[in-house]
Amino acid sequence: MKNVKSTRHVYGLVLALFVLMAGIQANAAKALNQAFAVMAGSVLLDKNTISYTAVLPELPASDDGAVYLYELQPFEYAVAPTAVPVASAPATLNPAFTLPYTEARLYTKLGLAVKSGGQNVLIANPQYIANPELLATHTKARQTRVLKSEQGKDFCNLYLSENAAGIIAGRYTTAQVMNNGGNQAITNPYSRAAIMPTDTRPVQPRHYMLNASEPAGIAALASELSKIAANSTVENFIIGNEVNVRAWNYMIWTDWDSYIREYAQSFRVAYNAVKSQNANARVFVCIDQNWDRNRPIGHQEYYEFIDGKDFLEKFNALVAGEGNIDWGVAQHPYPVPLTYAKFWDMSGCPSGSYMAAQVSSGKMMTFQNLSLLTNYLQSPEMLSPQGAVRHVILSEIGLTNAQGTEVQAAALYASYVAAKSNPFVEEIIYLLSFSEPQVDTRLSGQSQLVYDSLGTANEAVYDAWAKAFIGISDWSQVIR
Structure with a gap:
């Protein structure tokens, strides 16, 4: 009887162990979802x-x-x-x-x-x-590019809704691809006029999200950009303008993850259309100065823009997860605020202390602190598929002349030094034709002389002048 009880006891232990192990194995089985694959x-x-x-x-x-x-x-x-x-x-x-x-x-x-x-x-x-460039039949050698270039001469805005033929007049090297909403076929379904009255967080649209959410929109977007990449001199394509800001890339409010997903879809279509024609072309995402402000849910500005840093993090995760590609960043390093060029002395600027703190703390990104962007892009998860830091261009900057032409000239020179001294910045593109009250970026007098010197033998003369005018002995005192 004792032996029978002992046998039953052992059998019970074995059975319990078997059930336990089976349960552990069942729990260890990986859930079936998109994260299953290594x-x-x-x-x-x-x-x-x-x-x-x-x-x-x-x-x-x-x-x-x-x-x-x-x-x-x-x-x-x-x-x-x-x-x-x-x-x-x-x-x-x-x-x-x-x-x-x-x-x-x-x-x-x-x-x-x-x-x-x-x-x-x-x-x-x-x-x-992930390698559409293997298909390219119109690959062109990259053009010799200097650090300084100019909107209207080297850069153009390309409105796809007005360019169904895919033709660009002129020999531009950089094009910013945008949608003015005139063609509903290439306009995202969440950006069309008919749905705008349902927007729970309305903003005034300047431009509209491209459409990669319907077969017809994908076909139109791919067709137009393929033609332009094949037949024009453009080698840098910027998809959208300051796309971390809803007004510049309008879609009704849903949430930022959905917004960025819609943008990533159109970016991928654009990238593959361009690279499958010209393997040497580059394709950029564009962000503004808002870098790390962390507006909370409920704050009005939370629904107007997402920080550039957060946008790039989410965008990169989506793109890398679906086949990493060699996208680049186009940033607009205007001074903060746009209406005030005398960045080294904010005493004459309304809310000057607040504005200066936004830059010094890294919440806003201007030419003064471009290392915020390039340091971030050096993090391992942000590198290109080849393990390199992604291409960076400063695709739009203008310095107001509201504080006088000498202030404009000194700020202009400082912005150029910021680009030149950062090894990851490939180009800075100046907007010199903008003219509105308080933000008139047209040059004259000293600012024209300084601009003309950039990239020439005369540059050093104005380097000394600009430092003396600002009151510094080294550019590291105002640029990082």
Whole structure:
């Protein structure tokens, strides 16, 4: 009897241990969602073949032991129950597929999924082709670029809604791609006139979000930018203007994650359209001076702009998650405020102490503290696919002459020094034709002389003059 009790006791312990281990293993099984895969990627092997690969941590639980590859539009983030896969195979830890390249697949994503409970469940982030430049047939050598350039001469605003033919008159090297809302087909559905009355946080639109949320919008955007990249002298494409500010890239209020997702969709379409024509072209996202102000929910400005730092973080996460690409940053390093150029002495500026503190604390970014941006872009998670710091241009800056031409001249020179002394800034583009009360950036007298000297042998003469005028012995006293 004692032996029987002992045997039963041992059996009970073994059974309990088995149940416990089974429970641990069940709990350890990784959840089936887009974070399941360790990695996934889609690249062109040649101009006719797409390669999709993934790495899985374990075999995913599924209804049938298979994995399926689906083709998704930029605006699709789940697989419909009725969707037809483009490929399938028995599940392995390293699923790999090859597909024929088609032009449509330049703008779609490939998503790996399993069937679970009768549903198609994505187990990896859908992936775009990450090397569209392999397709390029109109690649041009990069033009010799100097540090200083000028809007209207080297730079143009490109309104796609007015440019269906994809033609640019002039030999511009940089184009800022924008949408004035005149063509509803290329205007995001959440940005159209019909939906604006429903905006719970209305702002006055200046420009409108591009449309990569409908097949017709994607086709129009891709067609126009492909033609321009192939047939013009433009080699730098800036997608939108100060897109961290809703008024400049209008969409009705939803939330910032949704807003940035809509922008990332249009950016990806634009990037692939451009790079598939000219492999040496560069494509930039554009931000303004708001860098790290951290407006709380409920604050009026929370719904008007998102900090540039937060925008880039969210944008980068979306892009990297769907196939990292070599995007760059175009920033506008105007003084704060735009109406006051005498940045070294804010005593004559209304709220001058507050404005100065916004810059010195790193909440606002001007030419005085460009290292905020370039230091941030050196962080490992922000590097390009090649492991390099991303391309940076200062695509718009003007200095008001409201405080006099000498103040304008000194501030102008300081902005140039800031760009020149930062090894990651490739170009600074001046806006010299803007004329409104308090913000008139036109040059005359000393400011014209200083501007003309930049990049010439006479530059050093005005360097000494500008430092003396500001009252410093070294530029590090006012620039970091």
